[in-house]
Amino acid sequence: MLRSPIVRLAATAGAAALALAGCSSSSGSGGGGGGSTPALSAKLTKAMAPAADADYKDPGPAVTGVSKLAGKTVWYIPLSSQITTTQLVQTSLTEALGTAHVGVHPCSGQANPSTISSCITNAINSGAAGVVFDSIVAGFVADGINKLKAAHIPVVIADEPNPAGDSPGDAQLAYVPGNPTQALQVLAQWIAEDSGGKAGVLVNEVTDAPPPIAYVQQGFVPTLKSACSSCTVTINKIQSANYSMMPSSTSAALIANPSTKYVVSEFDAFAAPTQQGVQQTGKLNAVKGGSTGGLLAQLQTLKSGTFLRADVGTNFTYQGWAMADQTLRLLTGAKPVTYQVPLRLFTSANVGSLELTSQAQTSGAWYGSTAYKQMFTRLWGLGS
Numbered sequence: 001m002l003r004s005p006i007v008r009l010a011a012t013a014g015a016a017a018l019a020l021a022g023c024s025s026s027s028g029s030g031g032g033g034g035g036s037t038p039a040l041s042a043k044l045t046k047a048m049a050p051a052a053d054a055d056y057k058d059p060g061p062a063v064t065g066v067s068k069l070a071g072k073t074v075w076y077i078p079l080s081s082q083i084t085t086t087q088l089v090q091t092s093l094t095e096a097l098g099t100a101h102v103g104v105h106p107c108s109g110q111a112n113p114s115t116i117s118s119c120i121t122n123a124i125n126s127g128a129a130g131v132v133f134d135s136i137v138a139g140f141v142a143d144g145i146n147k148l149k150a151a152h153i154p155v156v157i158a159d160e161p162n163p164a165g166d167s168p169g170d171a172q173l174a175y176v177p178g179n180p181t182q183a184l185q186v187l188a189q190w191i192a193e194d195s196g197g198k199a200g201v202l203v204n205e206v207t208d209a210p211p212p213i214a215y216v217q218q219g220f221v222p223t224l225k226s227a228c229s230s231c232t233v234t235i236n237k238i239q240s241a242n243y244s245m246m247p248s249s250t251s252a253a254l255i256a257n258p259s260t261k262y263v264v265s266e267f268d269a270f271a272a273p274t275q276q277g278v279q280q281t282g283k284l285n286a287v288k289g290g291s292t293g294g295l296l297a298q299l300q301t302l303k304s305g306t307f308l309r310a311d312v313g314t315n316f317t318y319q320g321w322a323m324a325d326q327t328l329r330l331l332t333g334a335k336p337v338t339y340q341v342p343l344r345l346f347t348s349a350n351v352g353s354l355e356l357t358s359q360a361q362t363s364g365a366w367y368g369s370t371a372y373k374q375m376f377t378r379l380w381g382l383g384s
Contacts, residue, residue: 038196047186047345050368051315056375060337063328066380070101072129074327077119079135081108084295085316086134089158091362092320093132099377100328102129109136120144124151130327132156137209138163138173145173154330158323161211166338168326174336176323179343180212181219183292183312184266186345188220190310191262191290192228199231200259204250204274206266207237216266234260238270246270250277254287261287268293268311275307294346296361303351315342317364321376328380342367 040048074097078086094104105128107119116136123131124147131148137160138145148155155173162168162175169175191201203220206212216235224231236253238246254260254277265274271291278284284307291298294313302308322339329336344367346354354366364370377383 038193040190040193044186044190044193044345047312047343048347048350050344050366051342053369053371055342055369056372057340058375058379059322059325059339060329060379061334062379062381063325063332063334064381065332066100066328066382069129069328069331071103072331073103073105073126074130074132075119075123075126075128076104076106076132076134077109077116077123077136078106078133079109079116080111081106083135085159085293088316088362089134089320089323092317092364093323094320096321096324096373096376097327099382100380102328113140116141117144120147124148124153128153130154130156130331132158132323132327133160134323135159137211149173154327156323156326156330158319168336168338170336171330171333174326174330176319176326176339176341178319179314179341180215180292183314183343184215184220185223186312186343187264187290187292187310188224189227190312190345190347191264192224192231194288194310195228195231195261197228197230199228199261200234200257201231201262201264202234202236202250202253202257202260203264204238204246204266204270205235206240206270208240212266220264232259240269243270243273246273247276247280250274251280254278254281254283263287263289265289265291267291268295268298271298271301271308271311275301278307294344294366296356296358299346299351299354299366300356302346302348303354303356305348309347311346313344313346313366315344315364315367317362317370318342318367318372321372325376325379344368 076090076093090106097104109116131153138157145155149172158176159178161177191199203216205216221233224233234257236249238249263278265271268291278287288309289307290310292312294311298308298311302311319341326336360366374383
């Protein structure tokens with residue numbers, strides 16, 4: 001799943017490459033080294049299952065005063081409106097806040113600092129009730145946040161971690177960081193079990209900013225080493241600014257580490273150039289690919305049997321509702337809370353049951369029950 005501003009930009013810039021790589025291969029679709037696959041643990045089996053109603057737990061206490069917010073408007077400022085994940089989140093955020101009769105005004109940052117600054121100024125001038133930034137780190141808009149605070153407009157930052165630690169924030173600035181570390185931990189556990197406890201793993205680690213580095217170094221690597229003491233990890237550092245060089249970088253790393261059996265793309269945005277690099281070495285049938293995000297193009301590739309063997313997806317529909325909940329908490333003077341955004345592990349064992357369409361991706365149907373919608377509206381005093 002895409003976590004830094006530059007990483008998310010790569011998802012837009014590489015859209016055509018993603019589609020191309022998912023549909024073409026000169027090496028066939030057998031892939032992944034063949035052989036029998038070990039039975040997975042109960043933990044991973046659960047991670048592969050769709051969510052049930054009972055899986056959703058209240059993230060915090062009920063929110064009072066939501067009905068008084070009817071007619072107000074929240075500004076949604078994503079890094080860019082051209083990114084798939086922000087499109088998915090905007091749709092669900094709008095649906096969620098709509099249940100409270102709170103409007104959403106989108107203002108795409110267009111990956112341009114001056115445009116983002118203009119969005120902030122316009123939000124203040126228009127009397128926005130709140131502002132939600134998506135995929136924009138707090139430091140990048142520090143001056144804007146200060147202006148919003150001075151105007152008594154609460155701010156929520158989504159899809160970026162709180163630089164101060166695990167705290168969800170305070171009454172003026174709160175976070176809904178998503179689940180990138182957890183997704184990579186699940187992927188690491190899958191590799192440990194799928195490999196039978198012995199594998200050489202190559203990881204394309206995004207180094208555009210500190211957060212994606214930490215996701216790998218503090219999430220993926222320790223989890224893999226804990227679950228698979230005989231596994232080895234090689235880190236291949238990549239940057240989205242060098243998107244066109246990723247295939248050659250991947251192939252060089254793979255050639256330098258011939259015992260590699262698993263190749264990981266940290267985010268779906270880079271799954272295509274990662275696959276292209278593997279294909280350049282002629283090892284498309286000798287290694288298994290893994291990624292995180294669970295976007296349509298990658299799940300289609302997984303289903304085709306080409307390179308990808310596991311993708312840990314994020315329920316972006318839930319994410320949008322969580323962002324709405326955090327926003328309503330700040331607007332009513334409640335304390336921010338921490339959310340457990342649902343994940344689902346997709347492999348050949350369950351991807352075939354999915355309806356791989358844009359509509360299904362937008363609805364969150366791949367993740368099972370949508371009872372979280374009733375959970376949130378109940379917390380807001382809008383439903384039972």
